[in-house]
Amino acid sequence: MKLSLGVFCLLGVLIPGRIGLRSQYVGDQVLRVLPQTSENVKQLQQLCDTLLLDLWKPLLSEDIQAGEELHVRVPASSLQELKGSLNQHLISYEVLIRDVQEQLDSSMPRKGGSHWRVPEGYSYTVYHPMEEIYHWMYQIKESNSELVTQHSLGMTYENRSMYYLKISQPSNKAKKIIWMDCGIHAREWISPAFCQWFVKEILQNYKTDPKIKSFLQNLDVYILPVLNIDGYIYSWTTERLWRKSRSAHVNGTCFGTDLNRNFNGSWGSIGASHNCSSLTFCGTGPESEPETKAVARFIEERKSDVLCFLTIHSYGQYILTPYGYKTDLASNHQDLVEAAEKAAVALKEKHGTNFTVGPTSLVLYKNSGSSRDWAHMIGIPFSYTFELRDKGAYGFILPPDQIQPTCEETTTAVMTIIEYVNQKYFPNSAVAVTSGSLWLWLIVLFTRILS
Ligand code: ARG
Numbered sequence: 001m002k003l004s005l006g007v008f009c010l011l012g013v014l015i016p017g018r019i020g021l022r023s024q025y026v027g028d029q030v031l032r033v034l035p036q037t038s039e040n041v042k043q044l045q046q047l048c049d050t051l052l053l054d055l056w057k058p059l060l061s062e063d064i065q066a067g068e069e070l071h072v073r074v075p076a077s078s079l080q081e082l083k084g085s086l087n088q089h090l091i092s093y094e095v096l097i098r099d100v101q102e103q104l105d106s107s108m109p110r111k112g113g114s115h116w117r118v119p120e121g122y123s124y125t126v127y128h129p130m131e132e133i134y135h136w137m138y139q140i141k142e143s144n145s146e147l148v149t150q151h152s153l154g155m156t157y158e159n160r161s162m163y164y165l166k167i168s169q170p171s172n173k174a175k176k177i178i179w180m181d182c183g184i185h186a187r188e189w190i191s192p193a194f195c196q197w198f199v200k201e202i203l204q205n206y207k208t209d210p211k212i213k214s215f216l217q218n219l220d221v222y223i224l225p226v227l228n229i230d231g232y233i234y235s236w237t238t239e240r241l242w243r244k245s246r247s248a249h250v251n252g253t254c255f256g257t258d259l260n261r262n263f264n265g266s267w268g269s270i271g272a273s274h275n276c277s278s279l280t281f282c283g284t285g286p287e288s289e290p291e292t293k294a295v296a297r298f299i300e301e302r303k304s305d306v307l308c309f310l311t312i313h314s315y316g317q318y319i320l321t322p323y324g325y326k327t328d329l330a331s332n333h334q335d336l337v338e339a340a341e342k343a344a345v346a347l348k349e350k351h352g353t354n355f356t357v358g359p360t361s362l363v364l365y366k367n368s369g370s371s372r373d374w375a376h377m378i379g380i381p382f383s384y385t386f387e388l389r390d391k392g393a394y395g396f397i398l399p400p401d402q403i404q405p406t407c408e409e410t411t412t413a414v415m416t417i418i419e420y421v422n423q424k425y426f427p428n429s430a431v432a433v434t435s436g437s438l439w440l441w442l443i444v445l446f447t448r449i450l451s
């Protein structure tokens with residue numbers, strides 16, 4: 001009996017494309033709660049801490065503020081108690097997700113097998129488990145060998161290769177670097193989906209799009225599609241809403257470090273926890289985790305060449321600039337905001353989505369040890385965190401039908417920032433005029449002169 005149960009569980013983990021074998025979120029709800037007074041804040045903090053709720057916004061109960069909405073996942077077993085307390089204290093709330101498990105199941109239309117080999121090839125509009133992303137990377141570099149190479153940054157805690165793709169047009173000229181990583185937080189599945197989409201966009205368009213053509217003359221693009229590979233896999237096999245890495249702490253009594261609190265930028269000072277069971281556990285020291293160490297080493301070795309450091313998250317719809325751990329502005333704050341605002345305007349033109357631009361500590365919350373702050377502190381001028389869709393309607397469970405519009409609008413925004421950087425550092429590399437448009441331009445000029 002015991003044995004067959006074990007085999008069953010093992011099989012469940014091994015069947016590709018299946019998750020949530022244990023339907024662990026049945027009846028859980030995500031609530032939007034609005035504390036009005038400092039009394040409400042205290043009451044909510046107590047409820048969150050005693051019921052050990054999964055806070056989605058803000059991430060720490062100490063960051064709950066009067067007048068600021070809060071998003072929280074409440075296990076079915078605590079719902080009655082929580083709602084009772086909210087009613088009793090006259091705190092207003094609204095149900096964002098009525099049944100978390102149902103929402104998860106309906107965002108996984110791949111039961112019973114892998115449907116990613118659509119006739120045209122890889123599908124960019126579904127979420128992919130890690131083995132498929134590894135396979136995708138291999139395919140991409142094989143079929144685009146003139147532009148793409150694949151390399152390993154290092155190994156994860158569970159000993160998996162952290163592969164990145166280097167997109168580089170062969171040239172004897174020394175080039176600068178654009179860095180982008182996705183998937184530092186496991187449950188933010190839209191992020192790796194975006195990194196893959198972005199690679200596809202460059203490969204599809206670099207021969208015809210004059211802007212991509214232009215920046216690839218000066219810039220190499222390095223893309224790490226999944227930074228927190230162990231956590232990402234865990235979010236597929238075991239716990240969909242897992243956030244951290246999978247390193248063991250305190251004799252295996254708790255697991256995972258928040259890799260975006262683990263960098264050497266005012267590490268552990270604010271908006272991060274030193275308790276390993278917390279969602280924002282910052283690790284045992286700066287870069288205590290192999291994943292952060294691998295990224296930091298790599299970037300540090302090339303830091304004089306890296307012009308732009310982009311790290312992609314969800315959710316909230318922000319383009320965030322340094323700093324998160326203090327309210328001081330970056331020395332090049334004006335430029336950072338100018339580029340990001342251009343990006344937000346271009347993004348909105350696509351599907352009407354509103355993004356907020358600004359320093360993390362002012363527009364979102366304070367946090368220390370983020371890769372964005374660290375990158376800026378070691379001298380990388382353009383360092384941003386993107387928080388993709390949405391604003392809480394689905395939160396970390398963004399339905400797959402939003403993958404395409406989210407990736408389209410984000411592509412536009414990221415391209416805008418890269419162009420800005422390209423023009424700033426290579427002002428003479430004008431966008432190449434195609435011979436077709438040159439002729440058109442001459443004809444217009446002549447008719448003007450003649451008229
Ligand atoms: N990706 C962000 C993080 O994990 C999410 C925080 C901002 N959004 C929110 N809903 N709290 O740090």
Ligand code: ZN
Nearest residue numbers: 185188313314
């Ligand atoms: Zn995140």
